[in-house]
């Protein structure tokens with residue numbers, strides 16, 4: 001079967017990979033000149049890489065880990081110590097750690113929480129632990145029911161003090177969906193906590209050893225091509241053409257840079273676009289169908305990824321850090337965490353700026369200035385005195401519509417991979433699968449889509 005797939009993010013590439021494994025011929029059409037979508041990256045004039053997002057892989061990503069194993073690139077994941085490290089508000093420049101000992105789950109998670117006395121008091125730990133009991137006993141069904149509440153509402157319902165939010169969950173909520181706990185659906189936090197508490201290595205983190213287009217996407221493309229599939233860049237889907245019976249008759253691919261456009265025909269068609277551009281391409285007759293019209297409630301959230309190259313080493317920490325800053329979410333010194341970006345003398349900080357709603361339209365210079373002010377608190381020893389760290393260069397990557405914003409009520413809006421149109425399918429992290437808007441969700445959606453296409 002020949003399958004036309006629009007979009008070469010992880011969902012589209014995973015879909016093509018699993019279709020080619022099943023003996024089908026996928027043909028992928030990507031709008032941009034770079035693979036990866038939200039994991040795309042580029043090189044600057046000095047050869048340094050900058051990325052759409054700082055990306056962390058978790059032990060609780062079975063489909064991503066399986067994909068790495070199938071491609072024979074498992075060693076490209078650089079696993080870090082099993083810990084979560086938060087910046088402490090006071091004193092500036094200090095850290096608080098949750099260290100997971102080598103025990104079975106959930107004991108290792110419980111030990112990590114009980115062992116941290118900087119952030120939560122004993123009564124807070126106990127009230128939070130009791131709040132989580134229904135999630136642990138009833139599992140995913142309970143987690144889904146909680147989609148009616150924001151995380152702040154869920155904490156209030158369980159009489160958990162607001163301070164628990166301030167200490168831990170503002171940071172986690174921003175890391176998971178780039179928004180604050182009063183906006184995020186409690187399903188998101190409960191899903192992550194459930195995975196972390198039920199799987200021994202669920203919260204263990206890894207960094208890719210280099211830029212994602214070459215180190216992760218290219219091997220998928222080679223796998224697809226070796227089995228007769230195709231991947232085309234700079235080939236944007238412009239229109240989904242319909243036959244008289246309502247099925248898809250073809251994908252109209254626009255010609256760019258003076259090239260002629262074309263209509264491609266296949267046995268099945270897949271949109272692996274993000275939800276926002278997909279909605280713009282919905283054919284008129286589909287707009288009234290509830291399956292597609294409910295997508296109006298899903299919308300990408302803005303986020304900004306910042307890269308700062310310094311003249312010296314700011315830290316030797318080889319891990320992700322939760323900044324607990326109002327403007328920033330997580331960050332890492334990529335000169336320590338990632339082999340390809342390694343520099344023993346000078347730091348390259350990659351920082352996620354979120355929530356970004358009020359900042360996305362502002363000039364890069366303002367965003368960098370605000371970030372540097374935050375760094376004075378995170379690294380006071382390097383930004384005070386008469387020889388402060390000097391910023392060599394910076395790069396700001398803005399994504400105005402990134403992953404869908406997981407506010408309460410979104411779970412019911414997520415579409416399945418099979419659609420009411422018999423020869424048309426969806427892949428993408430926003431489609432229905434048990435992992436949220438993440439690399440794992442994107443890969444799983446691609447796999448489920450391939451299964452749906454192959455019937």
Ligand SMILES: Cc1cc2nc3c(=O)[nH]c(=O)nc-3n(C[C@H](O)[C@H](O)[C@H](O)COP(=O)(O)OP(=O)(O)OC[C@H]3O[C@@H](n4cnc5c(N)ncnc54)[C@H](O)[C@@H]3O)c2cc1C
Nearest residue numbers: 007009010011031037038053055056237428429438439442
């Ligand atoms: C700043 C940031 C940090 C993140 N951190 C993490 C993390 O730490 N861990 C994690 O698991 N996830 C993280 N994510 C989320 C993760 O990147 C996404 O969930 C995942 O990559 C989405 O994959 P996708 O294939 O569903 O969509 P996308 O990656 O958006 O792929 C869609 C593709 O479709 C293409 N396209 C659009 N329109 C057209 C068209 N008309 N024709 C053809 N192609 C088109 C796009 O160019 C793109 O390549 C982060 C995301 C961001 C932005």
